[in-house]
Amino acid sequence: MGKSIDRLGEFGLIDSIRKYQYPSSRVVEGIGDDAAVLKLDARRYQLLTTDMLVEGVHFLRDASARQVGHKALACNISDIAAMGGLPTHAVISLGLPSGLPARYVSQLYEGMSALARKFDVSIVGGDTVRADTLVINIALLGEVEKKHLVLRRGACPGDVIFVTGPLGNTLHSGRHLTFLPRVKEARFLVENYKPSAMMDISDGLAGDLGHLLKASRVGAVIDEIRIPLNPGAGLNSALSGGEDFELLFTLPAARAHSLACSAAGKKGFSFIQVGVIIKGPARISLRDRQGVLKTISASGYKHF
């Protein structure tokens, strides 16, 4: 009988599937970052990511079809942004329940294609099948200049930890259906500040910072008072609510200072320092409002 997937969890699953990865000379980074990185040409890497959205888990039927389509593509674009890249081509699979109005499907596509146009993504194919509940899977290609690629595993002790916007209360407020992936922010950063590590926040700040620390083999101290919160969000929601889709990144101290003094705000960007990377095991210490340090769980939002 063994373990059920509920006990193993998503990251247990990801660890257990790494062994099935088949080596290939074109693979620069495989399973475990926001997107796979493949060799493309002398100057660029190709990026490939995929995300599955299931009705009742990632959205409810009362969300508008346009929003659901928007979210399905936006999650994928966010993964490409997290590598420092630009999205290029998408294929879309739909599992559609019998009796679903054709109008609902058109509006799904309208939501996807409006966002695709905004980010120059070409929808080049897909698959449509019957399913009991609505399922949307998108696979998205992207590109990044070799010099601009950012992984999760480059954070070093002394680096400053940033996020690109307020966190928490994203599911309740509906923001998870309408967010714009942080492509412009990511490109501004890779072109001007070369982050040492970057990823998007889909599992809460604690969960995803935990992944970044594990990949980089470092620890972190974050300040409760610095964590930016969405209206209605509490600390727990920011740490482990999930689906914020802001970027989490680290910069060496000198470049962090330079970013803080830059005109990023004039471009409408917001880069908020929330803590620092330290030597040691991949643990997060939270400095509370009284200045007391406590280790927090990096488990983040649980998919199972």
Next chain:
Amino acid sequence: MGKSIDRLGEFGLIDSIRKYQYPSSRVVEGIGDDAAVLKLDARRYQLLTTDMLVEGVHFLRDASARQVGHKALACNISDIAAMGGLPTHAVISLGLPSGLPARYVSQLYEGMSALARKFDVSIVGGDTVRADTLVINIALLGEVEKKHLVLRRGACPGDVIFVTGPLGNTLHSGRHLTFLPRVKEARFLVENYKPSAMMDISDGLAGDLGHLLKASRVGAVIDEIRIPLNPGAGLNSALSGGEDFELLFTLPAARAHSLACSAAGKKGFSFIQVGVIIKGPARISLRDRQGVLKTISASGYKHF
């Protein structure tokens, strides 16, 4: 309320989504062939395809997890073969019901990775989410030399129509869970015989020949007596049973003659002539065992 997707059907849906395709200078072929074709370098195109499999629709829980994993990747590899190409990199999304044994998931991956190794496919990432029923989506990249690319739309009057093996009774016999995608056959053909059109047979011979005729703007006459049948298969099952995953291709008469006289059989390949392409509307005429011609429906297997 408008049409439901049941009335529109899969190909109605595909037609209706073409308008959402965003133009891009890298896209050679978008929605509507077995895989999308993108520019890669001076010599090669990149191919991208995706397929979604849903429990209860494409497989039942009593199929072994290894077989289900095998099938999920095999369908995608078949799409790449149908363009004349070789598969390279895959990303795998799993929607997993709560309580599914972790062992089932390992065996799914084992089925996929055994096939991946056989065809030099590298599994480079994916997504795992919770779902009420088991859903597997794979997106697969491939490559093809520009000179070897074959589309659905190149068939000309006078071309001979071939299939690569027996058809029908695939679901009942379980063959849809164990088939090997026809990559070797496709490569042999593109390297030696340059098919004028090619695709894989997933919706029955009538259904998929119908798509090929529509794309090529030609008609066809097929001979009942020539259609190769699997054990237990009747004509209807071959014409519209679905999930055979043999290749359907066309060759100009001279090259067809040359293929018939070749040593293909010694390589274990079987290329069976089933009819000819004719001028006229995209209709299939079936010559029955009495030599009587009748027009048959090209609707094939219905997904909705």
